[in-house]
Amino acid sequence: MPDNLSIRLDFRSQVPIYTQIVEQIRLRVASGQLRPGDQLPTVRQLATELRVNFNTVARAYRQLDEAGLISTQRGRGTYIWEPPTGAALEALRREGLAERARVFVEEARRDGYTDSEITRAVQAALSGGDEPVELHQPERLEK
Amino acid sequence: MPDNLSIRLDFRSQVPIYTQIVEQIRLRVASGQLRPGDQLPTVRQLATELRVNFNTVARAYRQLDEAGLISTQRGRGTYIWEPPTGAALEALRREGLAERARVFVEEARRDGYTDSEITRAVQAALSGGDEPVELHQPERLEK
DNA sequence: ATTACATTGATACATTGATACATATGGAGC
DNA sequence: GCTCCATATGTATCAATGTATCAATGTAAT
Numbered sequence: 001m002p003d004n005l006s007i008r009l010d011f012r013s014q015v016p017i018y019t020q021i022v023e024q025i026r027l028r029v030a031s032g033q034l035r036p037g038d039q040l041p042t043v044r045q046l047a048t049e050l051r052v053n054f055n056t057v058a059r060a061y062r063q064l065d066e067a068g069l070i071s072t073q074r075g076r077g078t079y080i081w082e083p084p085t086g087a088a089l090e091a092l093r094r095e096g097l098a099e100r101a102r103v104f105v106e107e108a109r110r111d112g113y114t115d116s117e118i119t120r121a122v123q124a125a126l127s128g129g130d131e132p133v134e135l136h137q138p139e140r141l142e143k
Numbered sequence: 144m145p146d147n148l149s150i151r152l153d154f155r156s157q158v159p160i161y162t163q164i165v166e167q168i169r170l171r172v173a174s175g176q177l178r179p180g181d182q183l184p185t186v187r188q189l190a191t192e193l194r195v196n197f198n199t200v201a202r203a204y205r206q207l208d209e210a211g212l213i214s215t216q217r218g219r220g221t222y223i224w225e226p227p228t229g230a231a232l233e234a235l236r237r238e239g240l241a242e243r244a245r246v247f248v249e250e251a252r253r254d255g256y257t258d259s260e261i262t263r264a265v266q267a268a269l270s271g272g273d274e275p276v277e278l279h280q281p282e283r284l285e286k
Numbered sequence: 287a288t289t290a291c292a293t294t295g296a297t298a299c300a301t302t303g304a305t306a307c308a309t310a311t312g313g314a315g316c
Numbered sequence: 317g318c319t320c321c322a323t324a325t326g327t328a329t330c331a332a333t334g335t336a337t338c339a340a341t342g343t344a345a346t
Binding site: 016017018052053054055056059073074075076 | 300301302303304308309310311
């Protein structure tokens with residue numbers, strides 16, 4: 001099982017802890033960081049790591065279980081279930097990106113940045129990267 | 144948590160109860176009587192002590208939270224704001240908006256999202272979420 | 287007097303925590 | 317191999333805590 005899911009919680013956020021956990025695990029499944037058969041940390045392990053009550057983790061696991069993403073087995077542990085396919089996978093990908101965007105925006109806003117500043121920063125990052133952008137201007141160097 | 148904040152209320156004053164609570168907690172934080180990480184009495188405890196409705200205390204706590212002085216967490220309690228330390232502080236110092244946007248875009252691209260998908264996701268997050276908060280409310284760490 | 291607004295109180299609710307429980311695993315002893 | 321039991325795992329239930337919503341109250345303006 002992965003020793004560290006590197007889940008980041010924002011205790012001050014309005015979005016509940018268990019939802020944050022759910023979304024971040026979805027994210028890792030959607031991106032392939034977690035693969036079918038992988039064992040997740042036990043509810044108590046993850047709870048200790050995140051400094052949260054294990055019932056909160058259990059609630060997140062139960063939601064993921066009901067969504068068919070993982071398989072929780074009393075006395076044994078929790079495992080990633082089937083790889084989502086087709087439209088489900090596409091939806092999951094979108095949700096994953098949406099969640100990441102939401103977290104990014106929420107943190108930036110809380111730190112006092114305006115919406116237009118955030119938009120500009122993202123556009124700058126998009127055009128600044130070395131990836132699929134085709135600009136007529138010289139590429140920017142890494143900082 | 145302190146058993147007694149020794150808050151004195153003047154019920155005949157023109158200044159609202161919740162404002163009196165806010166000001167006296169501000170004072171105790173400023174004077175060091177309340178230190179970062181300290182847990183405040185629960186809204187119900189303090190309300191009983193002061194013989195007011197717990198919603199009044201909750202309102203005071205909410206104002207202090209919005210001012211960044213304390214951190215209220217549903218189901219957990221209320222704590223004096225603790226500035227981030229160690230790795231979290233380092234991350235905050237390093238991660239300006241531009242840096243965070245760069246990381247966000249980089250990770251999304253690595254997971255196969257297209258630039259237009261990323262742009263749409265950010266716009267959706269910007270329009271979907273709450274309006275920006277103008278006060279500085281940095282992330283709170285666990286108690 | 288009437289209206290509008292701010293403040294406080296009452297009630298229901300969502301989230302998190304504490305505790306006890308049910309189930310599965312693995313080893314000790316036989 | 318089998319039994320027993322300690323341990324590890326997820327589950328169920330209730331308590332504790334802050335939040336949302338609306339009603340009641342008081343105060344000022346018209």
